[in-house]
Amino acid sequence: xxxxxxxxxxxxxxxxxxxxxxxxxxxxxxxxxxxxxxxxxxxxxxxxxxxxxxxxxxxxxxxxxxxxxxxxxxxxxxxxxxxxxxxxxxxxxxxxxxxxxxxxxxxxxxxxxxxxxxxxxxxxxxxxxxxxxxxxxxxxxxxxxxxxxxxxxxxxxxxxxxxxxxxxxxxxxxxxxxxxxxxxxxxxxxxxxxxxxxxxxxxxxxxxxxxxxxxxxxxxxxxxxxxxxxxxxxxxxxxxxxxxxxxxxxxxxxxxxxxxxxxxxxxxxxxxxxxxxxxxxxxxxxxxxx
Amino acid sequence: xxxxxxxxxxxxxxxxxxxxxxxxxxxxxxxxxxxxxxxxxxxxxxxxxxxxxxxxxxxxxxxxxxxxxxxxxxxxxxxxxxxxxxxxxxxxxxxxxxxxxxxxxxxxxxxxxxxxxxxxxxxxxxxxxxxxxxxxxxxxxxxxxxxxxxxxxxxxxxxxxxxxxxxxxxxxxxxxxxxxxxxxxxxxxxxxxxxxxxxxxxxxxxxxxxxxxxxxxxxxxxxxxxxxxxxxxxxxxxxxxxxxxxxxxxxxxxxxxxxxxxxxxxxxxxxxxxxxxxxxxxxxx
Numbered sequence: 001x002x003x004x005x006x007x008x009x010x011x012x013x014x015x016x017x018x019x020x021x022x023x024x025x026x027x028x029x030x031x032x033x034x035x036x037x038x039x040x041x042x043x044x045x046x047x048x049x050x051x052x053x054x055x056x057x058x059x060x061x062x063x064x065x066x067x068x069x070x071x072x073x074x075x076x077x078x079x080x081x082x083x084x085x086x087x088x089x090x091x092x093x094x095x096x097x098x099x100x101x102x103x104x105x106x107x108x109x110x111x112x113x114x115x116x117x118x119x120x121x122x123x124x125x126x127x128x129x130x131x132x133x134x135x136x137x138x139x140x141x142x143x144x145x146x147x148x149x150x151x152x153x154x155x156x157x158x159x160x161x162x163x164x165x166x167x168x169x170x171x172x173x174x175x176x177x178x179x180x181x182x183x184x185x186x187x188x189x190x191x192x193x194x195x196x197x198x199x200x201x202x203x204x205x206x207x208x209x210x211x212x213x214x215x216x217x218x219x220x221x222x223x224x225x226x227x228x229x230x231x232x233x234x235x236x237x238x239x240x241x242x243x244x245x246x247x248x249x250x251x252x253x254x255x256x257x258x259x260x261x262x263x264x265x266x267x268x269x270x271x272x273x274x275x276x277x278x279x280x281x282x283x284x285x286x287x288x289x290x
Numbered sequence: 291x292x293x294x295x296x297x298x299x300x301x302x303x304x305x306x307x308x309x310x311x312x313x314x315x316x317x318x319x320x321x322x323x324x325x326x327x328x329x330x331x332x333x334x335x336x337x338x339x340x341x342x343x344x345x346x347x348x349x350x351x352x353x354x355x356x357x358x359x360x361x362x363x364x365x366x367x368x369x370x371x372x373x374x375x376x377x378x379x380x381x382x383x384x385x386x387x388x389x390x391x392x393x394x395x396x397x398x399x400x401x402x403x404x405x406x407x408x409x410x411x412x413x414x415x416x417x418x419x420x421x422x423x424x425x426x427x428x429x430x431x432x433x434x435x436x437x438x439x440x441x442x443x444x445x446x447x448x449x450x451x452x453x454x455x456x457x458x459x460x461x462x463x464x465x466x467x468x469x470x471x472x473x474x475x476x477x478x479x480x481x482x483x484x485x486x487x488x489x490x491x492x493x494x495x496x497x498x499x500x501x502x503x504x505x506x507x508x509x510x511x512x513x514x515x516x517x518x519x520x521x522x523x524x525x526x527x528x529x530x531x532x533x534x535x536x537x538x539x540x541x542x543x544x545x546x547x548x549x550x551x552x553x554x555x556x557x558x559x560x561x562x563x564x565x566x567x568x569x570x571x572x573x574x575x
Contacts, residue, residue, distance in 0.1 A: 005476070008476075008477055011374070011477075012374065012376070015371055015374050015375065016375060016377075016380060018371070019368075019371055019372060019375060019384050020380070020384065022368075022384075022388070023383070023384040023387035023388050023449075024387070025445070026387050026388050026390055026391050026445070026449060027387055027390065029402045029403075029406055030394075030402065032406065032412060033402055033405065033406075036405070047410045047411070047412070047415060050412060090294075091294045091295050091298065092295065094291040094292070094294065094295065095291065095292045095294070095295035095296075097291055098291040098292045099292065112292050112296065115296065115299070116295070116296075116299060119299055119303035119304070121556050121559055121560075122307070122552055122556050123303060123306065123307065123552065124303075124305075124306030124307045124308070124309045124310055125306070125309075125310070125531070125545060125548035125549065125552060126531055126532065126535060126536070126544065126548060127309065127312065127531075127535045127536070127541050127544050127545045127548065128305075128306035128307070128308075128309020128310065128312065128545065129302075129306045129309075130536065131306075131309060131319075131323075131541075132301075132302070132305055132306050132309070147298065147301075147302060148302045150295075150298050150302070151295045151298045151299050151302075151303075156295070181291070182291075185291075206393050209395075210394075210395030210396075210397065210398075211395075212395070212397050213509075213510070213513075217536060228395060228397050228398075231397050231398070231401065232397045232514065235397075235400075235401040235404070236397065236400050236401065236404070236514045236515075254405070257401065257405070258405065260401075261398055261401040261402060261405075264397075264398055265394055265398045268393050268394060269390075272390065272393055273386065276386060276389060
């Protein structure tokens with residue numbers, strides 16, 4: 001009824017325009033950067049580029065991909081994202097499956113649950129963590145980037161809340177047919193939990209791809225730095241000491257910086273649209289308990 | 291099945307917890323944990339008597355509290371407005387776009403912000419040509435730095451923070467709206483008496499849970515945007531711990547500061563979960 005009245009129609013038009021502008025505002029900075037990266041370096045440095053490229057060229061991208069430090073960092077990031085997400089998925093879903101059981105099935109459930117939750121509430125902090133990695137001899141290795149964050153308690157909670165919504169009948173039927181816990185987990189629970197697993201994987205992938213700080217403190221060699229750390233050192237800290245002089249000459253250009261920023265964001269831009277349809281259900285079902 | 295996770299957590303979370311004892315020592319890497327000298331509360335006393343520490347505690351509280359308030363109000367209003375968009379295609383497009391910045395890292399975003407907020411960047415060019423003012427030094431001037439930190443955080447997170455409100459909106463029984471229409475309520479009245487009251491409980495839960503975060507002002511954001519120029523207005527506890535601890539090698543002092551922060555946060559989290567449970571029946575698992 002109300003949406004046929006004149007004032008509501010006017011409001012509606014204003015509202016749609018306002019929200020469209022707001023959502024474009026979330027995209028514009030990235031878009032502007034893309035345009036800078038596609039422009040010739042003279043107009044870009046002079047700040048003439050706004051919303052289309054001036055003197056269109058792919059030179060910045062060619063130079064970025066000719067930089068061996070950039071390429072090795074890109075590879076380290078791919079490696080840590082794939083390995084880190086894969087391992088974490090195995091470890092966290094297994095734990096979540098066990099913790100989703102009632103106390104009469106899994107007697108120590110509550111003890112374990114608190115054992116995990118405490119680490120969410122309290123941690124030793126930066127320095128003891130650093131000393132641990134040092135003492136374990138993991139400095140300057142890929143494992144230092146993967147192992148410390150492997151167990152993500154928040155993700156376990158999302159997963160276990162979702163597992164609990166799986167109908168008990170499915171599980172009982174599987175048990176009657178002679179399946180054990182492992183088989184039930186793999187054949188029944190995992191296939192029906194796609195939304196939450198997609199959500200959690202997205203969180204883990206984005207987390208690994210974006211992580212830079214562990215790279216700063218645990219990695220010494222330039223060719224072992226993950227991409228985010230590499231970007232952080234050259235763009236934010238403007239610390240070129242880790243790189244060879246020839247590379248530095250190229251990096252100082254605005255178009256090349258822009259192309260690197262854009263490339264580092266690209267995997268997320270690509271994966272995100274496919275997974276985002278899951279995460280509303282994934283998060284909501286996982287987080288809100290009836 | 292919990293064993294792999296339990297072992298990893300033991301190594302990487304519980305062993306470092308014992309490391310907090312360093313806060314009561316003068317830890318020397320050469321002597322190690324067992325031979326370093328015990329000094330009791332020396333580092334904590336030094337912390338209290340340090341004016342700069344009070345300053346960064348205040349900065350931390352200021353950033354965290356302002357962000358908490360803004361990240362509650364703006365997503366709330368945004369969710370209400372988005373709820374009025376009737377065209378599903380448009381609504382979905384808007385949603386997809388506003389969630390996006392949440393997934394980009396602060397490294398990427400600070401690269402972008404440093405570029406567009408520079409003296410010759412696009413934002414200043416726009417402001418100068420439209421309003422004819424002098425270029426603003428967004429990242430180098432203390433009060434502008436604070437503004438930039440809060441504005442960019444809101445920009446990054448407001449979309450994603452609406453998800454929880456949208457979920458609450460989709461849970462409202464449509465019969466309520468139908469009944470209100472029959473009784474002659476317009477959209478404004480429906481919003482005032484049905485939609486807003488339905489969102490208040492989840493708003494309270496978010497606000498209470500945020501209490502545990504008042505000492506977290508987002509290390510990643512500040513660390514990637516600050517510079518020695520604005521330490522006085524921009525430094526927070528976490529960035530201070532990093533510089534004192536890892537860069538200056540004051541392991542014990544940094545651990546003491548961290549321990550102080552963790553203990554206060556822990557107390558606040560416990561209180562906030564209790565409150566959230568009492569007022570809204572909220573539990574995490």
